[in-house]
Amino acid sequence: MDTSIILALDYSNKEELETFLEEFKQEQLFVKVGMEAYFNYGPRLIERLKSQGHKIFLDLKLHDIPNTVCKSMKVLASLDVDLINVHASGGRKMMQAAIEGLEMGTPSGKKRPLCIGVTQLTSSSEEMIKKQLNISMNMKDSVVSLAKLSKESGLDGVVSSAMEVPVIKEACGKRFLTVTPGIRLEGDLAGDQNRVCTPSKAKMLGSDYIVVGRSITGSKRPLTTYERLKKEWGSLHEVNR
């Protein structure tokens, strides 16, 4: 199974989701279930994807008071997903509480889901974080600062754009995971994303995992596009670490 490409199942329409899963039924995937799909189909979707042998990233980006995050993570850990996340801007106590909840909720004999912190969303631009969020740092420094905080709080890695991967690895070490959305195949539209990168650039920059949504779900032949991407990814080497 190629575990470095995570496919975003951003569907709220059951037929579209079924068509997509049917097309990929011979593949063992690493899929991302985000708010759109989870709020529509709930834990049953997770059970179903697991029964098909897929790995799961549950992308619900928790951000609340530590007690609420701890208790929610305890519930989510019982779903036995592989990867889960919180917003790093929730702070140290909240991230520590997330890990505590995951440890409490992980079924015995199973591994705790890896937990990563969202640094700055790939849809955010430097101008937006400066003007609207009053963050005085530039984008890279802000991402690195949130990555360091995530590491100190016991998280396993972060979500960022691929462009920030080299500085994150430098600050937090090679083994600290980087999961990078905002991936677009050459010629695809960026849509609401701002800090976008092609898969080959992301690999070159050292991304551990890329998250690909619309470049595959929106393509005329999703399976063919995925196969092409998998081949391209497998033949590339990191050069910048």
Ligand code: C5P
């Ligand atoms: O369609 P596209 O490839 O832009 O989808 C990216 C996916 O990754 C979406 O599901 C989005 O919610 C998610 N994501 C993101 N930026 C983050 C974290 C998650 O785009 N920082």
